[in-house]
Amino acid sequence: MAEKQYRHEIKRLLSPAQRLLLEQRIRAVMPRDIHSGDDGSYSIRSIYFDTAADRAYTEKEAGISEREKIRIRFYNHQDDLIKLERKEKRGNLIYKDSMAISRETVEAMMQGDYSSLPGYCNPLSDRIYGTAHSEGLRPAVVIDYVRMAYVFPVNHVRVTFDSALEAAGPGLPIWTPEGGYDVLAEDTILEIKYDNYLPEHICRLLNSVSAPQMALSKYVLCRNNLLWKQGDFIGGKE
Secondary structure, eight states: OOOOOOEEEEEEEEOHHHHHHHHHHHHTTSOBOTTOOTTSEEEEEEEEEEOTTOHHHHHHHTTOSEEEEEEEEEETTOSSSEEEEEEEEETTEEEEEEEEOOHHHHHHHHTTOOTTGGGGOOHHHHHHHHHHHHHTOEEEEEEEEEEEEEEETGGGEEEEEEEEEEEEOTTSOTTSSOOOEESSTTOEEEEEEESSOOOHHHHHHHTTSOOOBOOOOHHHHHHHHHHHHTTOOOOOOO
């Protein structure tokens, strides 16, 4: 089995003015992601799953450095590419497993039916199937946001600006553009991912805007927002 290749991940929260300035500078040295739309952006819908004991949520709130999240993700409200993903976190290092699944599998999983996963004959789907049966996996929150992504080939650097973050319960009609509650107003989450080191000129640009590194989790932010709206808030740190 090949050794896992972890990547570095840094997150910062930007005000509208900080985002405008920094994106202008990044755009001058990094091309946009090839999957971007005409305006350079694309929308992402992620459905996060958690255990009956809310393991992913509570581990993040407790500050546990080694943890995992399971999600389904698709783009621009289309079902032509749907990904089942498991994201592993170790401090500021991340590792992500990903595989394509069908719309029918998504709809079954939303109803708590994971019986189609073993049929993919994939270690990732087998692992998630095992978690579903041992820990009571279920959909926890639907998250929407708009992403602008820039890439640089050295060390596979990827800089993304994620805005218009919204949270909804798992009952949301997932194949429609209907959204949920606004979470961050006009602020933007900046994410920087890279393999071994961040090239110096990109590092300088990123540090030219005074925005501290933060332990931001879209899942926890949106879960807390949704629970607050429902009057059942259980978080405290995020």
